[in-house]
Amino acid sequence: MKAILFTKKDTAELVEKEMPSVHAGEVLVKVVISTISSGTERANLTGEINVSYRIEDCKEVVWPRQGGYSTSGIVAEVGEGVSSVVPGDRVAMSWTTHQQYVCVPENLVYKLEDEKLTFEEAALWHIGTFPIGAIRKCRLEMGESAIVMGQGVLGKFAIVFLKAAGAIPVIAADPVAEKREQALALGADYAFDPTAPDFVEQVKKVTGGGVNVAIEVTGVGVALNQVLDCMARFGRVALLGCTRHSDFNVDYYHKVHGPGITLVGAHTIARPSVESSAGWWTTRDDVLCEMKMSALGRINLSQFVEETHSPAECGEVYARLARGGAFPMVQFDWRLLED
Secondary structure: OEEEEEEEOOEEEEEEOOOOOOOOOEEEEEEEEEEOOHHHHHHHHOOOOOOOOOHHHOOOOOOOEOOOOEEEEEEEEEOOOOOOOOOOOEEEEEOOOOEOEEEEEHHHEEEOOOOOOOHHHHOOHHHHHHHHHHHHHOOOOOOOOEEEEOOOHHHHHHHHHHHHHOOOOEEEEOOOHHHHHHHHHHOOOEEEOOOOOOHHHHHHHHHOOOEEEEEEOOOOHHHHHHHHHHEEEEEEEEEOOOOOOOOOOOOHHHHHHOOOOEEEEOOOOOOOOOOOEOOEOOHHHHHHHHHHHHHOOOOOHHHHOOEEEOHHHHHHHHHHHHHOOOOOOEEEEHHHHHO
């Protein structure tokens, strides 16, 4: 089969790879759509050593590396004991890679029961669980104010989910005017430029003194410092962005300790694996939540897809990602290899 590998720094190639074997409890899926998660994949592609939250994993850069984790496709084969899907079923998946066939544990495969659900949208659901998890951990309640720092892919998703969860108002923050306009089109009530000298005053004005919940997506230290200045007393801040380096300082006494701010580690791995509880849902339950919202028209994540490419174009696509800067929401359509 074909697979996309990062063979060396800043280089992606479409290569031949052995087909995965199917074991008990696993599902073999022929991939239709796989989605690039630009932040994580850029870190892997460029040879970033801090690609894991476990310090012991970050000793050296090893090649090749492989990206991707949010896909959709058609079940090709099931292992012994699998009962939730059968060959031919359309499915979404979590924790996969960019390749023609993937073998996934049954609990990370989600059957698309509704024919209206598309492969394109289903291939976004796993990524969508990241901001959902951050919002849950902040224990957002209907009527509370919320701000999203950064309007990349996860920031845009967060706007949609905060609105669905009943946050009022929903505020987007990004230095790029076009991204602020997009946030307003997605349903944000306000969109502010965090580089403006009166940014904090703007946020406090529209929230009546400070924001209750913040989703920090940039992973940049200055953005965390800014949003801490915007918080109401007892506010909660989810660290959804991967702040991979500790080269910044926070005045914890005045910005966190005194006002009683809660800082929440929102890495998507930091969630239960088998049983959901208040604020702490499993990956599977969050994906099924998205599936129901999509089927009933509450959300439409496919609107975020800006480019679709054949996997054969991976070299050029990832070269753009490696160069840095703004990067669109990109999906690979593996059916194009068969044309």
